[in-house]
Amino acid sequence: xxxRPSHHARFAALLLAVLVFIPLTASSQTPEEIQRxxxxxxxxxxxxxxxxxxxxxxxxxxxxxxxxxxxTVDQLNVSIKKTTASINVTKSQINSTQLQIQQLSEGIxxxxxxxxxxxxxxxxxxxRLNDFENQPLAALILSxxxxxSMWEDIDQSQALQAALGDQADELSAQKQTxxxxxxxxxxxxxxxxxxxxxxxxxxxxxxxxxxxxxxxLTQTKQQESxxxxxxxxxxxxxxxxxxxxxxxxxxxxxxxxxxxIPSAGKGVLRWPLANVYITQQFGKTASAKRLYTxxxxxxxxxxxxxxxxxxxxxxxxxxxxxxxxxxxxxxxKWVLIRHGNGLxxxxxxxxxxxxxxxxxxxxxxxxxxxxDTGYATGPHLHLTVYASxxxxxxxxxxxxxxxxxxxxxxxxxxxxPLDYL
Numbered sequence: 001x002x003x004r005p006s007h008h009a010r011f012a013a014l015l016l017a018v019l020v021f022i023p024l025t026a027s028s029q030t031p032e033e034i035q036r037x038x039x040x041x042x043x044x045x046x047x048x049x050x051x052x053x054x055x056x057x058x059x060x061x062x063x064x065x066x067x068x069x070x071x072t073v074d075q076l077n078v079s080i081k082k083t084t085a086s087i088n089v090t091k092s093q094i095n096s097t098q099l100q101i102q103q104l105s106e107g108i109x110x111x112x113x114x115x116x117x118x119x120x121x122x123x124x125x126x127x128r129l130n131d132f133e134n135q136p137l138a139a140l141i142l143s144x145x146x147x148x149s150m151w152e153d154i155d156q157s158q159a160l161q162a163a164l165g166d167q168a169d170e171l172s173a174q175k176q177t178x179x180x181x182x183x184x185x186x187x188x189x190x191x192x193x194x195x196x197x198x199x200x201x202x203x204x205x206x207x208x209x210x211x212x213x214x215x216x217l218t219q220t221k222q223q224e225s226x227x228x229x230x231x232x233x234x235x236x237x238x239x240x241x242x243x244x245x246x247x248x249x250x251x252x253x254x255x256x257x258x259x260x261i262p263s264a265g266k267g268v269l270r271w272p273l274a275n276v277y278i279t280q281q282f283g284k285t286a287s288a289k290r291l292y293t294x295x296x297x298x299x300x301x302x303x304x305x306x307x308x309x310x311x312x313x314x315x316x317x318x319x320x321x322x323x324x325x326x327x328x329x330x331x332x333k334w335v336l337i338r339h340g341n342g343l344x345x346x347x348x349x350x351x352x353x354x355x356x357x358x359x360x361x362x363x364x365x366x367x368x369x370x371x372d373t374g375y376a377t378g379p380h381l382h383l384t385v386y387a388s389x390x391x392x393x394x395x396x397x398x399x400x401x402x403x404x405x406x407x408x409x410x411x412x413x414x415x416x417p418l419d420y421l
Contacts, residue, residue: 029102034099034103035103037099038096038099038100041092041093041095041096041099042092042096044088045089045092045093048085048086048088048089048092051085052082052085052086052089055078055081055082056082058078059075059079059082059305062074062075063075067231067377067378068224068227069216069220069222069223069224069226069228070224072216072378073213073216073217075305075379076209076212076213076216076305077213078305079209079305079307080206080209080210080213080307082305083202083205083206084206086202087199087202087203087206090195090199093195094192094195094196094199097188097191097192097195100188101188101189104181104185104188105185107181108185111174111177111178111181112178115171115174115175115178118167118170118174119171121167122167122171201354201366202309204309204352204354204366204369205307205308205309205369206307207307207352208351208352208369208371209305209306209307211351211352212306212351212371212372231377233328234328234375234376235375235377237328237329237398237399238376238377240399241329241330241396244396245298245396245406246411248408249408249409249410249411250410252390252392252408252409252410254390254409254410254412255412256390256412260342260387260389261341261342261343261387261415262341262342262343262420264419265420266420267421268341268421269313269343269385269421270311270314270364270421271313271421272302272310272311272312272313272347272381272383273304273308273309273310273311273381274308274311277302277303278302278303278418279380280297280300280301281300281418282297282298282300282416282417283416298384298411299346299348299382299384299385299414299417300382300383300417300418301381301382301383302381302383303380304370304379304380305370306351306369306370306371306372306379307351307369307370308370308381309366309369310347310350310368310369310381311365311366311367312337312345312361312363312364312367313337313345313363313421314337314339314341314343314345314363315339315340315363316338316340316345316360316361317337317338317358317359317360318335318337318357318358318359318360318361318367319336319337319338319344319357320335320336320357320407321333321334321335321336321353321356322334322404322405322406328373328374328375328398328400329374329375329396329398329399329402330374330375330396330398330404330406331346331348331349331374331382331406332348332349332350332371332372332373332374332375333348333349333350333351333352333368333371333374334347334348334349334350334374334407335347335350335353335355335367335368336391336407337361337367338388338391342387343385343386343387343388343415343420344385344386344387344388344391344407345384345385345386345417346383346385346386346407347367347368347382347383348374348381348382348383348384349371349372349374349379349381350368350369350370350373350381351368351369351372351373351379352368352369352371353367353368354366354368354369355367355368383417384407384414384417385414385415385416385417385420386407386409386413386414386415387409387413387415390409390410390412390413391407391409392407392408393405393406393407393408394406394408
């Protein structure tokens with residue numbers, strides 16, 4: 001005679017089927033398709049990075065040539081192409097990140113479906129077990145063909161409870177995995193936001209380069225003689241400005257108190273550019289003796305093509321900016337930031353400014369874009385570091401007769417940036 005499986009045995013089989021069969025959500029794109037797109041983006045990024053490296057080599061070659069109108073225009077054009085490629089790199093990185101977020105989101109959705117199915121199965125099993133355990137013992141005995149079948153049901157009940165315990169542990173692990181996946185998705189989103197900010201910065205850089213090229217061609221009317229005359233005028237006026245600056249600075253009384261500024265050490269300040277190449281050192285150098293009446297260079301010059309993002313070397317407050325109302329005069333467009341450690345930094349000869357007076361800035365934040373405004377015969381970034389308490393402002397009258405404000409300090413308050421970078 002065939003023995004019928006008990007209702008608990010049938011239910012255990014049903015529960016197993018419920019737990020094994022976990023539906024997955026339908027996706028508009030398969031994981032393989034998403035991964036293929038990510039791989040394509042990564043290949044595009046690699047190709048663009050090679051293109052950017054080639055543009056950097058071109059810029060170096062052009063810089064080494066004699067300064068002519070054509071070479072300057074060529075340099076601007078290559079800089080524009082390089083920035084465009086950098087923007088495209090960032091766009092590809094954003095696309096890759098978005099695809100990765102899509103992967104994570106679909107993984108989260110699948111886990112939620114799985115957890116829902118498991119929870120439903122566990123809830124049903126608990127209800128059935130509760131019904132079984134609430135039956136009176138006499139009723140259980142009478143409902144069974146024999147004591148052995150009753151004990152069999154009890155054994156199956158205990159086994160089922162053990163299985164449910166294991167399933168609960170697995171559910172807990174799935175929940176933790178889901179939580180970790182969500183955390184990863186949030187980090188990816190934060191990364192995407194940073195990449196979007198970088199893209200905006202690069203677009204600002206590109207705009208600055210195009211504007212500079214347009215201004216140069218308009219100013220020179222594409223004539224080499226006009227361009228060389230502008231360079232000569234800038235050189236002569238730079239010498240006059242440095243002489244006047246030194247005379248004004250020497251009239252200021254100040255004694256440097258070393259305890260009011262940080263001790264020299266690497267990393268006190270961060271580099272203001274992503275790629276660092278120093279073209280002129282601080283202090284009494286051979287170039288300074290040749291170029292400046294004082295024989296001393298009051299900052300450090302960095303090679304930077306027009307439109308290169310310039311970053312704050314440390315968090316602080318923007319004390320003053322100069323939008324460059326006077327063409328070809330003094331530091332051109334500049335930003336002055338006071339830091340909380342007793343230092344103040346000046347970023348000069350900018351093509352454009354990205355912060356406002358009184359704004360708080362963070363270390364590494366883009367504050368402007370490099371250029372050749374003011375007395376600069378070529379695009380670069382001039383960085384000066386002062387002892388904050390010695391900084392004053394003076395009105396300087398340019399050769400054109402127009403006046404503008406300049407930061408100034410006693411010569412002893414000018415500090416070597418490389419002592420802190």
